[in-house]
Amino acid sequence: MLADGRAVHTVRYQEQLRRAGVDVVLASLERGETVDIQLKKKSVSRSLSYVFVNREIKELVRKINPEIVNPHFASTYGFSVALSKVWKRIPVALHCLGSDILISPGKSIAHRRKVMYALSKTAHVFVDSTYVKSKVQELHRVENYEVIPWGVEPEMLEIIKNKRLIDFTEKRPISILCPRPFNKIYNNLFVLESLAGLIKEKQITITFSSRGDELDKFNNIVSRKFSGDAIEFYDFKPRNEYINFLAGFDIYLSASLSDSSPASLIEAMAAGLYPVVGDIPGVKDWVDRNNASLFNPKDNQSLYNAIYNLLNNSPDISAIIKLNYEKVMANGLFEKNIQQTIQAMEGLLENAG
Numbered sequence: 001m002l003a004d005g006r007a008v009h010t011v012r013y014q015e016q017l018r019r020a021g022v023d024v025v026l027a028s029l030e031r032g033e034t035v036d037i038q039l040k041k042k043s044v045s046r047s048l049s050y051v052f053v054n055r056e057i058k059e060l061v062r063k064i065n066p067e068i069v070n071p072h073f074a075s076t077y078g079f080s081v082a083l084s085k086v087w088k089r090i091p092v093a094l095h096c097l098g099s100d101i102l103i104s105p106g107k108s109i110a111h112r113r114k115v116m117y118a119l120s121k122t123a124h125v126f127v128d129s130t131y132v133k134s135k136v137q138e139l140h141r142v143e144n145y146e147v148i149p150w151g152v153e154p155e156m157l158e159i160i161k162n163k164r165l166i167d168f169t170e171k172r173p174i175s176i177l178c179p180r181p182f183n184k185i186y187n188n189l190f191v192l193e194s195l196a197g198l199i200k201e202k203q204i205t206i207t208f209s210s211r212g213d214e215l216d217k218f219n220n221i222v223s224r225k226f227s228g229d230a231i232e233f234y235d236f237k238p239r240n241e242y243i244n245f246l247a248g249f250d251i252y253l254s255a256s257l258s259d260s261s262p263a264s265l266i267e268a269m270a271a272g273l274y275p276v277v278g279d280i281p282g283v284k285d286w287v288d289r290n291n292a293s294l295f296n297p298k299d300n301q302s303l304y305n306a307i308y309n310l311l312n313n314s315p316d317i318s319a320i321i322k323l324n325y326e327k328v329m330a331n332g333l334f335e336k337n338i339q340q341t342i343q344a345m346e347g348l349l350e351n352a353g
Helices: 008-019 046-052 054-065 073-083 109-118 129-140 154-162 186-199 216-225 240-244 265-272 302-313 317-331 335-353
Strands: 093-095 124-127 144-149 174-178 203-209 231-234 251-254 274-278 291-293
Touching: 008 335, 046 054, 046 073, 046 124, 054 073, 073 093, 093 203, 109 129, 109 154, 124 129, 129 144, 144 265, 144 335, 154 240, 154 265, 154 317, 174 265, 174 302, 186 216, 186 274, 240 265, 251 265, 251 317, 265 274, 265 317, 274 302
Parallel strands: 093 124, 124 144, 174 203, 174 251, 203 231, 251 274, 274 291
Antiparallel strands: none
């Protein structure tokens, strides 16, 4: 397995595979507590590091002799593995994580070619949404693929059993969780601009993640324009703490401009938070206007109206939250998602002969 050793997705995936009896060796250029083999960075340039590491990957695969090579993220480790040419003798199963397909190819011709080359040298592709699957096919015709989401642990499904489901017209302020990092694509500044009036009127509180490139800019705006504790931030939390943390919120909010079945949305649906989500293609496997409030993530008034309408003309929140819970139970249990992944890999090995 070649993946970002710092990422929560990487650790969860690695741990669940091992629980299922799979022998996993995680190699990464990025340092992380669960990394088994620390790959050597041979350039100060991040992008060039993924080019130069291909020889080390080739030698590592020769020594370990795995049954499958499983890179995560097409434009980084997928490209590294393609350059290493290990696919000539060992099947490669590539995990596409969303932005590597939706954003990277649009950055430049070179980025697009890297992703296309990675896709062309893989025997099987994993994606987490039908939208990303369609975008993969536009880049390169892939015959073998699986659409498998990044689901939730059983503990997350316990939250709703102790959660008091309320009509949003009965409570003030309503607590909103906006867990996406402060990167431009996640549009958190737009959230602040759209909901400033409701925040100042103490109709809502919003808690943001304290990660991302635009955090300092955001903090400056908050300190100038807002007072009190209506806007809060949280640091990274270990998985068990984050699960308990989710229980304290009423609404999940994401204004992302690009997405692919976001794990944070699935987690929120499992935990009984009502989803308010930007109306973009990548979320449509999980939400529509029957089980969420959708808005235009480029229109401030659209988001304001979505929240205002919830506060003043609340739908049957209890019924919607139960519907979302059942949807996650049916399609978003991480243990089952990993079993689907293992079955696909077993099929890949059988076909490889």
